[in-house]
Amino acid sequence: MTDRNKKSAHLDRRQALMMMGAAGAGLMTPMMIGRDRAFAANADASGQLVLAFSQEPTVFNPLMPHIEVDEGVYYAVYDPLFDFDPDGEFFPVLAAEVPSVANGGISEDGLSWRLKLKEGVTWHDGTPFTAEDVKFSLELTMDPDFRSFRSTGYRFIKDITVVSDTELTWTMSESFAPMTAILASTYMVPKHAFDGVEDKNATILNTAPIGTGPFRFKNRMAGDHIELEANPDYHMDGPFLKTLIIKYVPDLNVMYTQFKSGDIDVIGLQYISPDHLGEAEKLPGKVVEVVGAATFESIGLNMTRPQFQDKAVRQALYMAIDKGSIIDALYYGVPTPTETYMPRQSYYYNETLPRHEFSIEKANALLDEAGWAKGSDGIREKDGVRLSFSNSTTAGNHLREQAQQFIQQTFALIGVEMTIKNLPPAVMWGDYWMNSEFDSVVVGLNVLAGADPDASDYFLSSMSPALGGSGQNTFAYQNPKVDELLVTGARNFVPEERKAIYEEMQAVIREDLPFLPMFQYALIKGWKDDVTGPVPNINNRIDTWNVRDWARS
Amino acid sequence: MFRYTLSRLGQSLILLLIVSFIGFAVLTLAPGGPLSQFALSPGMTQEQIDKIASQMGLDRPVWVQYFDWLRHLVVGDWGTSYRDGQSVLHVIGSHLFATLLLMGSATVMSVTLGSSIGICSALRRGSAFDYSMTVLAMVALSIPTFWFGLIAIYVFSLNLGWLPAGNMYTVGDGSVIDYLRHLILPASVLALVDVAIWSRYMRTSTLNVVNQDFVRTAKAKGLTRRRVLLKHVVGNSLVPMITLAGLQLPMVLGGALVTETVFTWPGMGRLFLDSLGYSDYPVVMGLLMASAMLVLIGNLIADLGVALIDPRIRLE
Numbered sequence: 001m002t003d004r005n006k007k008s009a010h011l012d013r014r015q016a017l018m019m020m021g022a023a024g025a026g027l028m029t030p031m032m033i034g035r036d037r038a039f040a041a042n043a044d045a046s047g048q049l050v051l052a053f054s055q056e057p058t059v060f061n062p063l064m065p066h067i068e069v070d071e072g073v074y075y076a077v078y079d080p081l082f083d084f085d086p087d088g089e090f091f092p093v094l095a096a097e098v099p100s101v102a103n104g105g106i107s108e109d110g111l112s113w114r115l116k117l118k119e120g121v122t123w124h125d126g127t128p129f130t131a132e133d134v135k136f137s138l139e140l141t142m143d144p145d146f147r148s149f150r151s152t153g154y155r156f157i158k159d160i161t162v163v164s165d166t167e168l169t170w171t172m173s174e175s176f177a178p179m180t181a182i183l184a185s186t187y188m189v190p191k192h193a194f195d196g197v198e199d200k201n202a203t204i205l206n207t208a209p210i211g212t213g214p215f216r217f218k219n220r221m222a223g224d225h226i227e228l229e230a231n232p233d234y235h236m237d238g239p240f241l242k243t244l245i246i247k248y249v250p251d252l253n254v255m256y257t258q259f260k261s262g263d264i265d266v267i268g269l270q271y272i273s274p275d276h277l278g279e280a281e282k283l284p285g286k287v288v289e290v291v292g293a294a295t296f297e298s299i300g301l302n303m304t305r306p307q308f309q310d311k312a313v314r315q316a317l318y319m320a321i322d323k324g325s326i327i328d329a330l331y332y333g334v335p336t337p338t339e340t341y342m343p344r345q346s347y348y349y350n351e352t353l354p355r356h357e358f359s360i361e362k363a364n365a366l367l368d369e370a371g372w373a374k375g376s377d378g379i380r381e382k383d384g385v386r387l388s389f390s391n392s393t394t395a396g397n398h399l400r401e402q403a404q405q406f407i408q409q410t411f412a413l414i415g416v417e418m419t420i421k422n423l424p425p426a427v428m429w430g431d432y433w434m435n436s437e438f439d440s441v442v443v444g445l446n447v448l449a450g451a452d453p454d455a456s457d458y459f460l461s462s463m464s465p466a467l468g469g470s471g472q473n474t475f476a477y478q479n480p481k482v483d484e485l486l487v488t489g490a491r492n493f494v495p496e497e498r499k500a501i502y503e504e505m506q507a508v509i510r511e512d513l514p515f516l517p518m519f520q521y522a523l524i525k526g527w528k529d530d531v532t533g534p535v536p537n538i539n540n541r542i543d544t545w546n547v548r549d550w551a552r553s
Numbered sequence: 554m555f556r557y558t559l560s561r562l563g564q565s566l567i568l569l570l571i572v573s574f575i576g577f578a579v580l581t582l583a584p585g586g587p588l589s590q591f592a593l594s595p596g597m598t599q600e601q602i603d604k605i606a607s608q609m610g611l612d613r614p615v616w617v618q619y620f621d622w623l624r625h626l627v628v629g630d631w632g633t634s635y636r637d638g639q640s641v642l643h644v645i646g647s648h649l650f651a652t653l654l655l656m657g658s659a660t661v662m663s664v665t666l667g668s669s670i671g672i673c674s675a676l677r678r679g680s681a682f683d684y685s686m687t688v689l690a691m692v693a694l695s696i697p698t699f700w701f702g703l704i705a706i707y708v709f710s711l712n713l714g715w716l717p718a719g720n721m722y723t724v725g726d727g728s729v730i731d732y733l734r735h736l737i738l739p740a741s742v743l744a745l746v747d748v749a750i751w752s753r754y755m756r757t758s759t760l761n762v763v764n765q766d767f768v769r770t771a772k773a774k775g776l777t778r779r780r781v782l783l784k785h786v787v788g789n790s791l792v793p794m795i796t797l798a799g800l801q802l803p804m805v806l807g808g809a810l811v812t813e814t815v816f817t818w819p820g821m822g823r824l825f826l827d828s829l830g831y832s833d834y835p836v837v838m839g840l841l842m843a844s845a846m847l848v849l850i851g852n853l854i855a856d857l858g859v860a861l862i863d864p865r866i867r868l869e
Binding site: 048050056058059060065066067068144145147148149150151152153182185201202206207221222223224225227243245247248249250251253254257258260261263423424425426427428429430431432433434435443445446447448449457463465470471472 | 583584585586587588589590591592593594595596597598599600601602604605608609633636637638639644647648651703706710711717718719720721724725814815816817819820823824826827830831832
């Protein structure tokens with residue numbers, strides 16, 4: 001802390017350069033504002049900030065199964081080896097440099113990896129962070145006795161060797177380009193926290209996390225908040241806040257009211273609901289921004305159902321969705337219509353996909369042409385198969401439920417019967433979803449690994465549990481061309497070459513329509529105008545990716 | 554009295570066992586489960602979910618899980634929360650203070666105010682005061698607590714800026730004054746409905762007492778109005794209220810879900826709802842058992858209290 005005060009009084013070379021850079025501030029992108037904060041003169045942590053989430057973070061060991069909101073705490077307490085910036089570029093955090101083919105960190109064939117770490121990093125309890133901790137963290141994810149948060153990618157890692165305290169190597173049994181992105185969402189845990197522990201699932205990390213991150217865990221009041229304090233020995237610039245409070249406010253209306261009243265400084269997950277946008281934008285002393293998210297909303301079809309095996313049916317259904325009215329009338333025009341699963345902010349987004357057209361006439365004509373004739377009850381059928389199916393989503397999501405009812409009405413205009421069968425989340429996302437027991441669903445999915453375009457878990461034929469695989473291809477989608485493109489793309493480390501592969505894949509999926517894409521999510525974020533640092537990053541699941549830069553003016 | 558107490562205790566234990574069996578069966582046999590929340594996480598596979606289920610013992614037959622849970626419960630081990638890996642007793646304990654503070658304050662307010670209004674209404678039966686209190690009680694009972702809470706926040710927090718819009722205390726402050734400032738709105742909103750209930754019961758109870766012979770006798774003996782009221786009416790009017798108080802005891806654990814949600818109060822009501830949402834069986838079962846115990850204890854205390862006062866109950 002003392003050192004920081006000295007820095008603020010006497011400009012060092014870096015700060016002087018930053019001041020010169022500030023002269024060209026007009027050229028800086030909004031993204032740079034957050035970065036700039038990290039180099040600013042306000043080097044002593046001060047003030048308190050309250051960040052609110054609508055779900056309660058509970059899993060403090062970041063390598064155990066967790067949900068989105070838990071990562072809000074991880075970014076503050078732990079560090080990954082490297083991370084994505086808002087442009088999808090990697091930047092080093094605990095690593096000295098991000099391994100790539102260009103810098104020799106990854107061999108040409110993608111099988112040999114070498115990782116160099118920063119020097120002088122310490123855990124919150126003062127123990128030095130070394131390559132042994134990285135080796136331990138990676139091996140822990142593969143430990144059969146440990147409840148690991150994921151296995152994808154890690155199962156290819158072999159022979160991790162510690163070369164020195166700041167260097168380690170490993171080999172991959174298969175070349176797998178998304179591995180870098182997967183590592184970017186893996187937070188390092190201290191090996192010494194597991195010393196002498198019988199059950200690795202029950203360590204001190206579960207209740208009192210120890211990381212290398214910008215904030216140290218102070219205490220938690222269950223059902224209310226988590227209190228974090230600045231880590232004075234942080235290895236990057238920052239933190240600039242003395243205390244960070246992560247507050248749990250389950251009701252979105254209440255959360256918005258507390259944002260409005262000033263009890264909340266930054267409104268996080270699930271942000272401001274669209275019906276409050278108009279008012280929120282006029283609130284004095286608040287900054288409100290609508291930003292893109294990588295999640296896309298669609299009607300997912302279970303491709304094992306006979307109704308959906310005819311491409312003409314899928315295309316007619318897509319044509320019978322009045323996407324524009326749903327977005328404008330039900331979602332207050334907040335989300336952006338999309339034709340693909342790839343966010344439009346991604347380098348791999350295919351801009352040339354055909355545009356959706358809402359036309360009941362054309363949808364009817366398409367079904368007539370494909371031989372789906374209307375029966376006595378007005379519902380179409382062909383070869384004994386009726387165009388009738390159920391549609392499910394999580395009960396209680398009122399906007400989705402209204403969209404469902406609207407779609408149900410427009411489908412009826414083309415002789416399709418859609419019944420609504422909504423379920424509580426714990427039922428919906430259990431076997432019903434994982435084992436493809438549904439006919440169709442309305443679901444919001446992010447199928448990417450951070451900024452990496454690989455979506456093998458969701459679209460590879462072998463990843464369908466309903467077809468004997470193990471993955472998230474719950475649509476039970478099978479297309480040899482898509483399989484080929486996914487395998488080729490995952491082996492390729494050159495972004496320019498991968499772009500062509502994933503653009504082609506989006507075109508194939510747009511033509512096939514195993515899901516009917518509706519819109520890309522947009523989030524309404526807000527913070528007090530004296531808060532600097534919150535910068536949207538579509539490549540991360542949660543706001544706190546750069547919490548080290550956040551400050552109060 | 555001893556046999557009566559013993560027999561009531563025996564009945565309570567059997568009831569607890571039945572509640573535990575039904576609760577466990579309903580929870581574990583219901584579709585879905587604690588791991589479904591991870592289904593949409595990137596990289597999560599069915600294989601991974603099955604592995605976690607096996608590590609948590611969720612793949613065992615339900616009856617094995619039940620007897621294992623019951624065995625641990627008997628020796629004081631209420632299990633571990635699936636959500637945050639902490640012991641169930643610790644999880645419940647960490648929410649208990651918040652609920653006791655809120656419910657305790659609200660109860661003190663409602664009992665004091667409600668009883669006073671009830672007694673005054675009964676003594677001034679048919680007066681303007683009695684009618685206005687009746688109307689107000691009906692309004693308080695008919696309007697949802699959620700609405701009351703939002704109106705209170707709108708008026709006292711957003712418009713007047715007198716009181717905080719929510720939370721139990723300000724992190725970094727936490728002084729007694731700070732706690733009190735945060736407590737006023739939620740406790741008042743919560744007390745409002747209870748004031749109505751207590752005032753109605755108390756009014757009826759007092760009316761029953763004032764028409765009794767012994768009150769008339771006391772008046773005839775020339776006792777002052779104040780003495781009759783305090784010595785003969787109030788005490789006897791409160792006897793039926795013991796049952797009402799006993800029935801309210803489990804409410805302490807159940808908390809006031811709506812009020813806790815509106816004012817982001819970290820109490821037991823929200824814990825129960827959150828735990829249900831995550832299918833956190835050990836915590837839900839812990840809360841269920843604790844609630845059942847409180848219901849039984851509440852009833853027992855009420856029955857014993859009334860039996861102590863009225864020997865006729867014991868003789869039955």
